[in-house]
Amino acid sequence: MLLAIDAGNTNVVFAVMDGRQVRARWRIATDPRRTADEYVVWLSQLLALEGIERAAVTEVVIGTVVPRALHNLRTLSIKYFGGEPIVAGADGWPLVLDVDEPQSLGADRALNAIAAHAAYSGDLIVVDFGTATTFDVVDYTGAYKGGIIAPGINLSLDALVTAAAKLPRIAIEAPEDTRVIGRNTVDQMHIGIFWGYVAMLEGLIARLKAEIGRPARVIATGGLAVLFEQHTDCFDAVAHDLTLTGLAMMAERTHMAR
Template sequence: MLLAIDAGNTNVVFALIEGREVRARWRIATDPRRTADEYVVWLSQLLALQGLDRSAVTGVVIGTVVPRAMHNLRMLATKYFGGEPTIAGEGGWPFALDVDEPSNLGADRALNVIAAHAAHAGDLIVVDFGTATTFDLVDYSGAYKGGIIAPGINLSLDALVTAAAKLPRIAIEAPTSLTVVGRNTVDQMHIGIFWGYVAMLEGLIARMKAEVGRPVTVIATGGLAALFEGHTGVFDHVEHDLTLIGLAMEWERAHIGGERASA
């Protein structure tokens, strides 16, 4: 099985992938100081809970937007999993980047482009809910055309609570009522954070679609995508493992060749 590692700003996701099916996934808080030895103790225990040991892993692929985390993740692969990992994007991406600063595209967003285009025809918007919420436009040829970076919903709440001394910290969840007129402080905060965020999603996606001028399929992914699933009709698909599948495809491209990688 393939061990796919997606290192984001908030969490590192480890997943076992067989073919393109995610068999197991685990999250740990991102900390660039965490050593390969610390990772392997934690990961070995989780593998054991699946009835597996490290010998079940036949390859490692890493994608990260946290450069300082790369050294220890690479050491984890070489020291404990028997070889050099595949680094997503090393040597370039297998699609056109039609933007002003192609080298600045994050690995997670690039992996989403790869996986989304392989699964869906036509023009696409990929919305990834993480530390930031990103909106990426992929045209019918698979080229990356640009996008939007917005504060993630957790960042929005943190900014509100930090700046307003009397506002309490609340859980991020859908309000229990569909009303947008709150009768108390906590309800008003839930409405502002949740429905305000939904309105932002719907408004930005509508503007992107209008700018494209052709039918567009909208795909949601990322750890917080489930929070909005069922509360807006703006998403055509919710695919929680899009980035991980992109990692598997990058491993295939490096080790099996273009035919399997594009299948």
Template sequence: MLLAIDAGNTNIVFALTEEQEIKARWRIATDPRRTADEYAVWLNQLLQLEGRTRDDVTAVIIGTVVPRALHNLQVLSSKYFGVEAEVAGQGTTEWGIALDVEEPGSVGADRALNTIAAHALYKGDLIVIDFGTATTFDLVDYTGAYKGGIIAPGLNLSLEALVSAAAKLPRIAIERPRTNSVVGRNTEDQMLIGVFWGYVSMMEGLVARMRAEIGRPAKVIATGGLATIFDAQTDIFDSVEPDLTIQGLAMLHARAHMSTTRDQG
């Protein structure tokens, strides 16, 4: 089985996949100081709960936007799973897609992986919205090329900045407001309305502008932990794919494996 590791700025997701199907997934807070040994103890327990062992893992692929986290994840792979980890975007797992932007080397691994998976799953022009530490809007054209996009502050980041900068504002949970009214009657409701409906309005406005600039119909694919919260509150999403980045990792690994097999043949 393949262990796909998506190391983001806030969380690292570990997923067991088989023939590109996700069998199990686990999430841990990103901490570049966490050692391979610490990862191994945590993962070993979770594997056992799923009725798995380390011997079930025959390959590892890592996609990361946190360079400092990469080394310990590579050590985890070699020391505890006995395989050299593939790193998305490097060597045999180069992207294999056109990064049609001014600085291709600056494109984050998560955005390239989302491009690969979205184009494989859906045809035509696509807008991929990823709700992470930042919220990104990525344009994938009908050929599968990454054409650029938008980076906006993530919802949690926006809320944290608001609370940190205003001494009297309380911390609140991110959820749908209790009513459809956009006139809050207390501080907590006013904050939630501003964050939640403000974010919906931002998404709808940016998607409308992107579609107008594309000049062709474009499906909107949402991914990331907060995608499901907004799905019922806006009609801009054509599909929600919570595991798009992990799917991209599995697809990239499969493509590299097929290429190696052909070369050996």
């Protein structure tokens, strides 16, 4: 089996993959100082709870947007899983990067583009809800054309609460109804954060579609996609495991190249 590791700015996701299917997954807060030994103690217990022997993992693939985290994750693979990991993007990406600075594209965005193009036809807009919310445009040939980076909803809320001393910290959740005239501070914050974010999503997606000039399907991914999918009709599909699927595909590609 394959251990796919998606190291993001906020969390590192570990997933045991059977082909392109996720058998089990766990997440831990991203900390570049966390050692391979610390990772394996935590991970071994979780594998055991799922009835998976550590020896059953025969390969590791890593995608990271946190360069300082890579060393300890690579050490984890070599020391405890028996070999050098596949590092997604280390030898380039199997897609055309039709942008001004292809070297600056984050691994998660490239992986999403690869997996989305394999799963869906035509022009695509991939919206990934992470630390940042990213919008990536992939044309019908599979070429990556660019996109948008916006603050993630948690980041937006943190900035608001930090900068305004009298505002309380609130949970990120949908308001109870669609009213946008709040009657108290907490309601007003919920409305501003949630419906303001929905308005941003719908507005930017509309602008992207107009600029593409052809019908485009919108694919949402990331942990917070489920929060919005029931409150807007701008998504055509939600693919929760898009980045992990992209990692599995990179492992497949490496096998074919050997």
